[in-house]
Amino acid sequence: MSYRICSLLLLLLATPLGLVAAEAPADPLNSVMWHEMHQRLLDGAPVVFDERVQVSAPAVAEDSLNLPLWIDATALGEVERLLVFAELNPIPKVLDMQPLKAAPRIGLRIKVQQATPVRAAALTPDGVWHLGGVLVDAAGGGCTAPSIGSGSSDWADRLGEVTARLWSREHHSRLRASIVHPMDTGLVAGIPAFYLEQLEIRESGGDLISRLSLFEPIAENPVLTLDLPKLKQLTMDGRDNNGNPVAAQISLESQTGGGGQ
């Protein structure tokens, strides 16, 4: 039996929903990793390539350690999850966001190991993933170079420090927060994986606004931009994979910070 028939049979067996799920539409970016990513990150769930999911990035990553991304899936309406991945990275998964009360829209910076498709997948309540993406060219090496912070002896002093600003826009409040963290991928010899893995944004009253799972490829000292419902004050709490906490209180129009440790 040829490999192809074999894998087709496996797919049929593995997906009782049938061909809709198994046969993903043709990838507009024509990536060799797409089918693998579809299975691994999206469990082979139904997908559509959808221009309403916007991924903005420079065509060439000038700095492989800091590729700026702007992801916007607000045109879809309600989004339950927003997943960001860089397919040809040794660790593809970048971010898994539950927007909840926040807009399904985020700005961040990531590390890229080589030229790669960068995609965002937005899950709508009907169980369909909507995909957008771009190809980014890169000189590479971003995931296997030591972070700048880990090269200095005092990275632990400011670990988890937050610098943030919240300001009011026409329909929402915009939050931009920078968190001190080396975000080590674990792919550099002698430096274990060490990265922020969870952030929760809450109204000061305690109601959850948005929840983010972060992964190794997010650039050192993550800078995140989020659009939240109109509010005057919020808290941002989280932790890294070693259990080191992040805790910050952020108020409208004032630049504030919070400590880690």
Add this chain to the structure above:
Amino acid sequence: MNFPLKSKALSTAMASAVLTAGLSLTSLAQAGVTQADIDNDASTTGDVVSWGMGQQGQRYSPLKKINKGNVKKLVPAWSFSFGGEKQRGQEAQPVVHNGRIFVTGSYSRLYAVDAKTGEELWQYDHRLPDGILPCCDVINRGAALHGDLVIFGTLDARLVALDQATGKVKWRSKIDDYKAGYSFTAAPLIVKDMVITGVSGGEFGVIGRVEARDAQTGKLRWIRPSVEGHMGYIWKDGEKMENGITGKTNATWPGDLWKTGGAATWQGGTYDHETDLIFYGTGNPAPWNAHMRPGDNLYSTSTLAIDPDTGKISWHYQYTPNDGWDYDGVNELVSYNSGGKKLAGHADRNGFFYVLDRTNGKVENAFPFVTRVDFAKGIDKKTGRPIETGLRPGDPTKSADGKKGETIFIAPSFLGAKNWMPMAYSPDTELFYVPANEWGMDLWNEPVTYKKGAAYLGAGFTIKPLYDDYIGALRAIDPKTGDIKWEYKNNAPLWGGVMTTGGGLVFTGTPEGYLKAFDADNGKELWKFQTGSGVVGCPITWEQDGEQFIAVPSGWGGAVPLWGGDVASKVKYLNQGGSLWVFKLTDA
């Protein structure tokens, strides 16, 4: 149907678990480690869920499938590498539960390994800052289990609790500032659903203390400092409250020196359920130069008996008042019963073996367990104090230039007649099996002032072997008479833990790389295996699917190669490593 009381408690617990979340349900199904499991560890042979193979620290297993008759047929089942380039001293005692072995490695690493196959389940590499200040190698002595958590301390003075199944961090608690010299490398102790820990860093003038945290959340319950004058704290309904000063300020310390008084609690404690007391040892007073701090310097070089409910000291026993030789009193206090008495044994760095009444800390018996003890002629059983010979290094302020006092030669050396490596007690033979070392030191004092994060010694030293043919000596000691029933001499210093079994065997490792088995009655060497690097870890044994297994970490390191002085020639060609070896009887 009539439920007995116990089931009622269980059903309440289950009801609350249902309320909390689905996660708790799966954990119930996996049967986490209960406090009862830990309390009964010494008699249950299917697992090892505490440091000391039982809270009393006897390191005795009733298992006898492997015994004097068949130990020759012991062969490796598998070996597991700790990997990486970080091969330093591997001093851990593994723990085993539910078919998983949890073992810590150098540089604050923790591994979960399938007990049957040796396949790694997960690995946690703690991210260490560059500025950590471990005095005596980057070791770790083991993890504790509670519920679904595996908990261990790190070189940057954190406690980390991880999910036993996944290795995900569940909570993390900061013990103290690593830049001031704090770290924590001992295995935590679990008592009454609390995790009990101390601090390392006595060479940097830190303040020793014993802390209790809620094992499931890491929230502090009480803190008991080990130096007089410092305030203890207890948390009631989440509120931090003063819980009385330790001792009486300036009673046994002059001036301000108690503020940087050391007495680090760097070794793990033991717990005796019969007296409901935690026994935690304390290190040397800081600095080493004793001329600067006349007085007993309580509660340095002592065993503290702490009430786990109140965090207060019930009794203490000080082994070396006004220590001037770095004779830490941290070594384990092992509870045992004999002649209807509740006793406890302790082999001190200073060369004396102590038998204490563990209900009150009074000395029952005390005798040397090495060939030379120069600082004292004996222990006065009435006062409990050493009868000092007066052999102390000279006061530098009285020297001609005021920079260096008179040098003395004294045995044991500061690395101790016995160091951290835990001994074993067999209720079958009623003997203690003590890993001892025969060495002395040149020692002199210098002036010193405290500076945060800098070594705070005020002393210089070189270590010298006492004999050409051996330093290490595994000794079988009768606590009633002080007789040494047998001894095994080893060329290099012994630095690994000891275990004894119902099969009439005593196991320990050597820096030369062997794990060895001896006849518990006469010390005859019955078996050895070369593990490829020095063995300074602690062996354990358990039973799984009808077979008895023995495990020991291998990997040369610890304080000897760092501080070794003239001893270095004996250990020069011992190479580093990092692996876990598991043995069983051959099927053939």
